[in-house]
Amino acid sequence: MNTAGYAWLQDGLRLSAFPLRQPARVQPVTRLERIGGTLAVPPGMAPAPDDLLGHVLFALKHEGVNLAILAQALPQIPAAALETELHNAPNGIYIRKACFLYEAFTGAELNQHAPVKGGFIPLFDPEQYVTMPGERNSRWRVEFNGIGTLAYCATVERTPKILELLGHDILARAHDFIANLPSGMMDRAINWAYLHETQDSFAIEKESPSEDKSRRFIQLLKQAHDRTPLSEEYLVALQNATLSNPYDMAAAFRHEQNHLANGLQGAAGVSYVPPPPDLCRELMEQLMTLGNDAATQIDPLVAAGVISFGFVLLHPFMDGNGRLSRFLIHQTLCRAGALENGLLLPVSVAMKREERLYLETLQVFSRPAREYWDVRWIDQGNLSFNFTGHPAIYRFWDATPGVQFTLEMAKRALEVELREETVFLERYDRIIKAVNERYDVRGSDLSSLVMMCLSQNGTVSKHRRKQYKYSVQEGVFDYIEQVTQALLREQEEDA
Numbered sequence: 001m002n003t004a005g006y007a008w009l010q011d012g013l014r015l016s017a018f019p020l021r022q023p024a025r026v027q028p029v030t031r032l033e034r035i036g037g038t039l040a041v042p043p044g045m046a047p048a049p050d051d052l053l054g055h056v057l058f059a060l061k062h063e064g065v066n067l068a069i070l071a072q073a074l075p076q077i078p079a080a081a082l083e084t085e086l087h088n089a090p091n092g093i094y095i096r097k098a099c100f101l102y103e104a105f106t107g108a109e110l111n112q113h114a115p116v117k118g119g120f121i122p123l124f125d126p127e128q129y130v131t132m133p134g135e136r137n138s139r140w141r142v143e144f145n146g147i148g149t150l151a152y153c154a155t156v157e158r159t160p161k162i163l164e165l166l167g168h169d170i171l172a173r174a175h176d177f178i179a180n181l182p183s184g185m186m187d188r189a190i191n192w193a194y195l196h197e198t199q200d201s202f203a204i205e206k207e208s209p210s211e212d213k214s215r216r217f218i219q220l221l222k223q224a225h226d227r228t229p230l231s232e233e234y235l236v237a238l239q240n241a242t243l244s245n246p247y248d249m250a251a252a253f254r255h256e257q258n259h260l261a262n263g264l265q266g267a268a269g270v271s272y273v274p275p276p277p278d279l280c281r282e283l284m285e286q287l288m289t290l291g292n293d294a295a296t297q298i299d300p301l302v303a304a305g306v307i308s309f310g311f312v313l314l315h316p317f318m319d320g321n322g323r324l325s326r327f328l329i330h331q332t333l334c335r336a337g338a339l340e341n342g343l344l345l346p347v348s349v350a351m352k353r354e355e356r357l358y359l360e361t362l363q364v365f366s367r368p369a370r371e372y373w374d375v376r377w378i379d380q381g382n383l384s385f386n387f388t389g390h391p392a393i394y395r396f397w398d399a400t401p402g403v404q405f406t407l408e409m410a411k412r413a414l415e416v417e418l419r420e421e422t423v424f425l426e427r428y429d430r431i432i433k434a435v436n437e438r439y440d441v442r443g444s445d446l447s448s449l450v451m452m453c454l455s456q457n458g459t460v461s462k463h464r465r466k467q468y469k470y471s472v473q474e475g476v477f478d479y480i481e482q483v484t485q486a487l488l489r490e491q492e493e494d495a
Helices: 005-012 052-062 067-076 079-088 093-106 160-167 170-179 183-204 211-226 232-242 277-294 300-314 321-335 347-353 355-370 400-438 443-455 462-467 474-494
Strands: 024-026 033-035 038-041 135-137 142-144 153-155 270-272 373-379 382-387 396-398
Touching: 005 024, 005 052, 005 067, 024 052, 052 067, 052 079, 052 093, 067 093, 067 396, 079 093, 093 142, 160 400, 170 183, 170 300, 170 400, 183 211, 183 321, 183 347, 183 400, 211 232, 211 321, 232 277, 232 321, 270 355, 277 300, 277 321, 300 321, 300 355, 300 400, 321 347, 347 355, 347 400, 355 396, 355 400, 400 443, 400 474, 443 474
Parallel strands: 024 038, 153 396
Antiparallel strands: 033 038, 135 142, 373 382
């Protein structure tokens, strides 16, 4: 094989692992360099084809930390090989990381010829990854600083795009934006956000909520400000509150296998299979602990992306997972104290407008995960599910795409959705005031006509004129158009 590092481990050991974004390949280059989607490796730098430990150390040094691969590869290395390398380089950074992870993944203890000396080294490079305050292992003087634990850990790379989005300081700007609105306008903008966040969160699931469902979900969103810690009991109560079918209401995290379907018949119709029930419940315990801690230890929006996407990928309920995953964005932000005075960022409104990108972000995980399930059609409505992969694919996952999407949607929710609504409200108020100064019009009629006129770029349709002709004076229609069009021109010129 002409691969090295993680790509060699993945292919050579036939590990359960997702495609690498930038696999290392031996190429005729004179130095290590990134060329397109490849990490080009000079022939002299590549470990020998049969040097398993060499490829692990190469990967840790040059490719970062891929726990899903390391959890499967390290237990296959003889302890003697690690001990020999440690003897040759007793304080080497990468052999210490390898030994630390070997003991964590196998439960076996390696022999140290002498105690490891030197300062503590972070497992994840803080310049390459978003990290949490670490847990120190004195034996190897390694600090585990991942987002989670060695039982469940998400990685978020500090890509140029994520650094750019974090630089916008979205939450601080959202706070300032709302704080600078007139008090009446602030309340109306927030109420709009709750209503439309509810409608669009259901719409993403292809549902049209009843008035009762909408009212319950709005109440749910407001309860996020209570900062209730995540627990199975709490999440079950939330799931029940979002559903009206008593047969879909859960009593606990699922004890049976579920899946997502794409509309095709039989096994071909299964688009994603979350972890088996026992593994799901174990990982949900880890995710809830992470959700209760991460919001105050890393950027709240990063934490929100990890918890929201982590939840929907684990799919702990038979129904209602999508809506709850989006609710968890708000819940995480509230636990961090990032949303105060009832403020809500309407991220589901932004997601609905970018529904295709949302689906593509989910598919970064769901499509490769589906490859590790043997799904068989039994008869109509009955399928069998056999997991052929390694639990590491669910334990250790790359949350970078989900976090980037969450940051993008939060930015859009502030800069587009909330701003457009407040501009709409400002225009609405000015038109209402102008009309009321000249005409006497029933409040409900005037409100409807102004909203319709604004949504139609300053025109009151013939249909609406006919609809209101017995309750609204003829001159009112023309005046609403005149005031609206003048206001739109004025604001267009100011822009």
